[in-house]
Amino acid sequence: MSPDAAKPVAVDHRAETDLRIEMFxxxxxxxGVVLAALVVITxxxxxxxxxxxxxxxxxxxxxQPRALTSVPLIIQGSADFQPLxxxxxxxxxxIATPVARVFFSIIGFAMExxxxxxxxxxxxxxxxxxxLVGDVRILLNR
Amino acid sequence: MNAIEFTIVVALGSFFGGLLGSLTGLGGGVIVVPLLTxxxxxxxxxxxxxxxxxxxxxxxxxxxxxxxxxxxxxxxxMFLEMATTVGAISGAILAARLPTPTIAIIFGVVLLYSAxxxxxxxxxxxxxxxxxxxxxxxxxxxxxxxxxGRVAYHVRRVPLGFVLMYIAGxxxxxxxxxxxxxxxxxxDQAMKLPFKVSTTTSNFMIGVTAAASAGIxxxxxxxxxTLAMPVMLGVLGGALLGARxxxxxxxxxxxxxxxxxxxxxxxEMMYQGLKGHL
Numbered sequence: 424m425s426p427d428a429a430k431p432v433a434v435d436h437r438a439e440t441d442l443r444i445e446m447f448x449x450x451x452x453x454x455g456v457v458l459a460a461l462v463v464i465t466x467x468x469x470x471x472x473x474x475x476x477x478x479x480x481x482x483x484x485x486x487q488p489r490a491l492t493s494v495p496l497i498i499q500g501s502a503d504f505q506p507l508x509x510x511x512x513x514x515x516x517x518i519a520t521p522v523a524r525v526f527f528s529i530i531g532f533a534m535e536x537x538x539x540x541x542x543x544x545x546x547x548x549x550x551x552x553x554x555l556v557g558d559v560r561i562l563l564n565r
Numbered sequence: 566m567n568a569i570e571f572t573i574v575v576a577l578g579s580f581f582g583g584l585l586g587s588l589t590g591l592g593g594g595v596i597v598v599p600l601l602t603x604x605x606x607x608x609x610x611x612x613x614x615x616x617x618x619x620x621x622x623x624x625x626x627x628x629x630x631x632x633x634x635x636x637x638x639x640x641x642x643m644f645l646e647m648a649t650t651v652g653a654i655s656g657a658i659l660a661a662r663l664p665t666p667t668i669a670i671i672f673g674v675v676l677l678y679s680a681x682x683x684x685x686x687x688x689x690x691x692x693x694x695x696x697x698x699x700x701x702x703x704x705x706x707x708x709x710x711x712x713x714g715r716v717a718y719h720v721r722r723v724p725l726g727f728v729l730m731y732i733a734g735x736x737x738x739x740x741x742x743x744x745x746x747x748x749x750x751x752x753d754q755a756m757k758l759p760f761k762v763s764t765t766t767s768n769f770m771i772g773v774t775a776a777a778s779a780g781i782x783x784x785x786x787x788x789x790x791t792l793a794m795p796v797m798l799g800v801l802g803g804a805l806l807g808a809r810x811x812x813x814x815x816x817x818x819x820x821x822x823x824x825x826x827x828x829x830x831x832x833e834m835m836y837q838g839l840k841g842h843l
Contacts, residue, residue: 445639449632452625452772460622460798467572467794475568479791481601484608484665486786493784510790511783514618514797518779520625521772528643539703543643550650551773554657555780 444531448524455520459513466501466509473506494556522551568791575605576795583623583803588811589823590764591683592771593800594620594742595676599830602669602843607792609665609672609843613741614787617779619800620743624772626801627808637765640705641720641758645730645751646773652734653777660739661785669838672740676831679746684824694719694757709762718759726756730770738778743771 490496491511500508525548532540566574582596594616601612631637660668700706700720708715729751736744745767752763782788837843 445632445635445637449628449630452628456622456626456801460801463794463797466790467798470791470794471569471572475791478566478568478571479789481605481607481611481789481792484610487789488786491790492786492788507790510794511788514788514790514793515783517618517621517625517797518776518783521621521776524625524628524769525643525646525773528639531639537704540640540643543647547643547646547650547773550647550654551777551780554650554654554777 452520459517462513466506469506572795576799579796579799580803583800584807587804587807589820592743592745610787611789614782615793615796616741619797620775621772622801623804631765631768636709636761638707642766642769648727648730649734649774650777652731653738653774656735656738657778657781666838666841669843670835673831673835680824680827682746684821697721699723721757722755726751737774
């Protein structure tokens with residue numbers, strides 16, 4: 424290896440810590456996706472097993488009923504084995520996987536005592552949670 | 566066609582969408598949304614909702630494979646996520662206010678741009694960039710593995726990248742796609758990240774960006790479980806197969822052919838939008 428070959432760096436400790444955390448998070452994410460897919464499949468099988476005779480009308484937009492848009496109601500519906508609520512619950516698990524990754528990144532940055540990036544990550548997490556559980560606040564206000 | 570047949574047909578279409586999206590680097594969303602709206606007559610809002618969850622599935626599902634290589638730059642990714650999540654939330658809010666034909670026309674324009682980007686050769690930024698004051702202060706400079714060991718690189722033009730990432734977020738939230746082509750533009754061209762670093766960092770960011778608007782779409786009732794179920798499972802399956810066969814695949818021809826097809830779809834999308842049909 425020639426010494427001036429694009430500045431190789433001997434050991435990069437930060438990159439190695441990053442990589443270890445990244446690998447752990449990667450597996451965690453995949454587990455989350457598999458879990459979400461299994462829940463969605465379960466709901467889907469239950470839905471199709473109920474032999475729905477007509478295809479829902481997707482041509483005209485009418486939105487979903489509240490039972491399928493509010494996180495607490497979806498959890499409640501899944502506990503009651505409602506097929507569509509179970510599918511939505513699986514989709515919520517899926518939406519939660521990147522949120523979980525951002526959450527665990529805080530730990531990674533904390534291990535490096537990187538306060539700047541702990542702050543940055545908390546801002547990103549707050550934005551995500553605001554979007555994901557925004558309706559909990561609406562429920563409490565009602 | 567009954568509900569079971571419809572589910573199977575949508576799942577198969579989404580599978581090919583996910584496969585082609587992964588092989589060409591365009592992502593499943595740009596194929597799934599036109600497929601659902603143009604071929605199945607689905608309202609574009611339902612199509613966007615279903616596409617968005619499939620984007621998250623692809624991003625999170627592929628993360629482990631991408632991360633093993635050790636290219637992604639978490640600091641750059643997380644810093645720019647502030648821009649993309651705010652953008653995604655703005656995009657989701659905008660989606661509720663814009664008439665659907667306008668959304669279809671914007672979708673067509675973004676499709677054309679993505680087709681152009683993917684059919685073009687990407688030239689790797691040279692690693693000998695001079696250090697940048699802001700990037701240094703934000704500790705963004707890092708190293709990445711090459712055949713000669715880890716090579717250091719400097720990150721450039723953070724503010725420009727930040728603004729472009731905001732736009733990528735708006736597009737993602739408005740159209741339900743990963744908008745990887747805009748993210749890669751920001752990181753490759755503006756911030757001069759090495760090609761592999763920007764690709765892997767972009768994959769991480771796509772999932773987080775989509776999650777920011779998916780919550781809003783869910784609360785708005787845009788995510789229809791009976792439609793999102795086959796789309797999400799199909800795209801995920803296709804993307805995973807695509808990732809597996811990609812190393813041995815001859816993607817160059819595929820990219821050019823596919824670029825032409827996507828361009829035709831984009832024109833159709835804009836035409837239908839102008840006629841007010843979507």
